[in-house]
Amino acid sequence: MSRLAQYRTMIISIISVIVFGLIWELSGRLGWISTVFLPTPSAIFQEGMALLRSGILQADILASTRRVLVGFLISAAVAVPLGLILGTSEVLKAVFDPIISIIRPLPALSWIPLSMLWLGIGESQKYAIVFMGAFAPTLVYIIDATKRVDPLLIKAAQNLGASRWAVLREVVLPGALPNILSGLKVVLAVAWTCIISAEMVGASNGLGFRIWNAKDWGNTPQVLLGMVSISLTVLVMDQIFKQLERKLVPWERG
């Protein structure tokens, strides 16, 4: 796309947002839609400023983000090496396949009761929920990425004297890395779904808790503010992840 065409698309998008916001705002102010059910953008904005001034919003975003990151990273730290091994060993894959097949269809939310029983409603329970939601899909993505590494490259490495371990480290891991990263990006969004739900069920802070709590008080602007905050936070994390992707796979540029 040319520079000019890029600007044009951007301007159209900005106008679209403004028009959409205006229609929303007007339908509230003119009484077409009840603001009790759908507050206006300006009301959400005011609520946001108030929560920012009191520091509550920042604290919630930080709490949810930290839970997502800790759970996600622990899951990745276990699933990535395990997936690489399972992807290259038929025997071990046969051992783990039944377990994965049973855990995988379970929604992470179905772990909430058991995890609360085991761990209470503290931080470790939140990490556990994210972990349970992220682990199985991560593992499946990694195994798949591993299997898609060009077998000719493995042959070439073995021909140059690479041991089994060296093939894994020098060929399978970097060869699978682009697909691993795109898989992890999808899982990161899944992790957010998990934490918001877990916070709605049992927590004393975080964006999920804030939304649920606001609903109980009939504070719809705060409910929507919470939703907008989730959306923006996930977008920002996604961008950071994309930058990381560029750094980690420089050979895929262009």
Next chain:
Amino acid sequence: MILFENISKSFFDGKKQVQAVDDFNLRIRPGEFVCIVGASGCGKSTLLNMVAGFNKPSSGQILLNGEPVTGIDPRCGMIFQSYALFPWKTVLGNVEFGLKMQGIPRQQRQEIAGKYIDMVGLTSFADSYPCELSGGMRQRVTIARALANNPEILLMDEPFAALDAMTRQVLQEELLRIVDESNKTTLFITHSIDEAILLADRIVIMSARPGRVKDDLRINLPRPRHVTDQLATEYLDLKASIWSSVEEEVRQNMLFNA
């Protein structure tokens, strides 16, 4: 030295058993450059894969300098038609790979790799990734990568087949120079009779499937050879006689596949 002793190889294609190679015998002397020529499907690549240890023969054995091939063998440097360069490694990273696997310290292996990168004329591209190079340059990198590992034997599986005609000629000349310098035993598979005559000390013509040795010709054209030698009468006579031998097999193969 490579010794093929009564090599047979069959495999299953679906439910049908296919005899790819049948009772293949060949002795390649140290330092010899042998081209195997044959119709497609005659088992040339299968043979090469067995020398490298990627496949096992169904019966018979292959000896490298008297020792049988029992697994993937780093004594053979393999050069693939589709390059098989590691896309995440730079030219230098690719060329030093074998040395790294041997546990040679970084500075020393970079020195050795640099020498071979220089040999194939890519010094100014040492830090480039393969995706930034042309096909001809990539194949130069694989040659450097194989040589840097100092194998006893070079195995080349139609290495220039994917290149355009002009790039191919340039690379053939370079390979002639490199092989003359390094004097490595080389087994080279090709479809091109011209390429075989230009490069080989000996041309082995394979029969249509199942592959056996049909003809074994010594090429006595003087060295160093050049691409322009392909215009000499001596060369053209050779080409005509090889073609008549190969043609039968190609025709038979076409019938076989029809």
